[in-house]
Amino acid sequence: MNREDGDDSFDYLFKVVLIGDMGVGKTCVVQRFRNGTFVDRQGTTIGVDFTMKSLIVDGKRVKLQIWDTGGQERFRTITQSYYRSANGIVLCYDITCKQSYESLERWIDDVSKFAAPNVVKVVVGTKADLESERIVQVEDGEQLQRRHGMLTFIETSAKENTNVDKTFYRLAETLKRQHDAGMSIESQIEGIRLNSGSTPVGGLWQKYESCCRY
Incomplete structure (x- = not known):
C-alpha cells in the first residue's frame, strides 16, 4: 500500500473509491493525480491500493483518501466492503473497450447495494488519448451519467494529463459543499x-x- 501527502493537517477528510474492470487505467489515473507521473506499463493492482492527496477548495484543505481497487472478479467481495464508508465513488471504463463500459452496470449495482444513498458518483472514461481506437462514444458516457443520476461524466488521459486533476477537484468540491x-x-x-x-x-x-x- 502506498501513502503520500504526509501532512496530517486538514479541514475535511473524504474517502474516495475507484472501481471498474481490470486494465481500464485506474492506477494510472491515481498516480497522475498523486505525483504527476505516468507509467506506460503499469502492474495490476492486487486487492486494494491506498494513497492520500490534499486539495485547496474554497480556501480549505480537503484531504482525499483514495482507494484504488483491483478489478478482478476474485477481489469483488473485498471491494464491496470499501463502499460502506465511501463518500465518493469514481467509476472508470476504457473508451477503447466496450466490455469495460458495459460492466459498469454491474459495478453500479454493487454501489447501490453497499454504499450510502448519498454517496457522490462520477463516471470517468479513461485513455482519451487513444481517440483513433475509440469504441465507446462520448454520448454513451453522458447517457450513463444521466441515467443513474451521477454528479458528472468526464473523459481523462493519464498519459497526456487531461482532466485528471479536474475530476478529483470537482469531486472534492462537491463533497465539501455536501458536508457543509x-x-x-x-x-x-x-x-x-x-x-x-x-x-x-x-x-x-x-x-x-x-x-x-x-
Missing part, C-alpha cells in the same frame, strides 16, 4: 431543540418544529 450543507441543517435542527419555546423564523423552522415535536 449537512452540517448547516444539523445546526438548525440542534438550534430548534435548544430553543423549542422560541418563535419560529420562516418555513424551515416551522418544518423542523413539526417533525421533531414528539
Whole structure:
C-alpha cells in the first residue's frame, strides 16, 4: 500500500473509491493525480491500493483518501466492503473497450447495494488519448451519467494529463459543499431543540418544529 501527502493537517477528510474492470487505467489515473507521473506499463493492482492527496477548495484543505481497487472478479467481495464508508465513488471504463463500459452496470449495482444513498458518483472514461481506437462514444458516457443520476461524466488521459486533476477537484468540491450543507441543517435542527419555546423564523423552522415535536 502506498501513502503520500504526509501532512496530517486538514479541514475535511473524504474517502474516495475507484472501481471498474481490470486494465481500464485506474492506477494510472491515481498516480497522475498523486505525483504527476505516468507509467506506460503499469502492474495490476492486487486487492486494494491506498494513497492520500490534499486539495485547496474554497480556501480549505480537503484531504482525499483514495482507494484504488483491483478489478478482478476474485477481489469483488473485498471491494464491496470499501463502499460502506465511501463518500465518493469514481467509476472508470476504457473508451477503447466496450466490455469495460458495459460492466459498469454491474459495478453500479454493487454501489447501490453497499454504499450510502448519498454517496457522490462520477463516471470517468479513461485513455482519451487513444481517440483513433475509440469504441465507446462520448454520448454513451453522458447517457450513463444521466441515467443513474451521477454528479458528472468526464473523459481523462493519464498519459497526456487531461482532466485528471479536474475530476478529483470537482469531486472534492462537491463533497465539501455536501458536508457543509449537512452540517448547516444539523445546526438548525440542534438550534430548534435548544430553543423549542422560541418563535419560529420562516418555513424551515416551522418544518423542523413539526417533525421533531414528539
